[in-house]
Amino acid sequence: MAEEIPEFETPDYLKLTKERLQENEARQKVWQKRANPTSFDPNIHERARAARIEKDATEVLKILGGQFDSASDEVKGQILDAHRRERARLAEALATQGRFDEAAHVEPNELKTAHYQKLHDAVTKSDKDWCDCPRIERVGTGTVDNRQNLGNVFSIKHGREMTLVVCRKCLFYNVRELPRGMTPARETHKRR
Numbered sequence: 001m002a003e004e005i006p007e008f009e010t011p012d013y014l015k016l017t018k019e020r021l022q023e024n025e026a027r028q029k030v031w032q033k034r035a036n037p038t039s040f041d042p043n044i045h046e047r048a049r050a051a052r053i054e055k056d057a058t059e060v061l062k063i064l065g066g067q068f069d070s071a072s073d074e075v076k077g078q079i080l081d082a083h084r085r086e087r088a089r090l091a092e093a094l095a096t097q098g099r100f101d102e103a104a105h106v107e108p109n110e111l112k113t114a115h116y117q118k119l120h121d122a123v124t125k126s127d128k129d130w131c132d133c134p135r136i137e138r139v140g141t142g143t144v145d146n147r148q149n150l151g152n153v154f155s156i157k158h159g160r161e162m163t164l165v166v167c168r169k170c171l172f173y174n175v176r177e178l179p180r181g182m183t184p185a186r187e188t189h190k191r192r
């Protein structure tokens with residue numbers, strides 16, 4: 001029966017609480033340096049909130065980990081469920097702060113893990129990288145733009161929110177600067 005319960009291993013992120021908090025503080029300092037005081041960043045509060053959730057979830061995970069060994073088999077199952085939920089909450093909080101690699105590391109769901117890895121990849125690769133698919137294609141009597149904006153993500157590398165862009169044809173991801181003001185800068189309709 002005991003075999004039905006997956007082995008509980010204390011993940012690295014639980015062992016590193018103190019270091020992680022120090023890392024976090026160091027990161028905040030970097031952000032503060034990079035942040036342009038004249039620009040309004042509406043998501044700064046969201047990231048601050050995510051940092052608090054991160055702290056909280058890390059604490060809960062530590063507690064759950066500590067309760068595991070002495071728990072009955074039935075309770076162990078519940079602890080594992082709670083642990084999974086808490087890891088997902090932590091992953092989301094990390095992703096909100098632009099820490100997609102860490103989010104991928106703690107996220108229990110494989111699809112979401114892959115998504116976080118993709119975001120990490122998109123943010124860290126050179127902004128100039130792009131696929132070879134044609135940007136604009138004729139479809140019937142009209143044209144179709146193969147590049148689609150998928151909303152904004154916070155990039156630690158850039159120190160600000162960036163727009164996540166995907167090629168619809170090959171699913172190549174990258175980020176680019178947010179459109180200025182309310183009207184996105186209109187790109188010239190060049191092929192590539």
Ligand SMILES: [Zn+2]
Nearest residue numbers: 131133167170
């Ligand atoms: Zn492409």
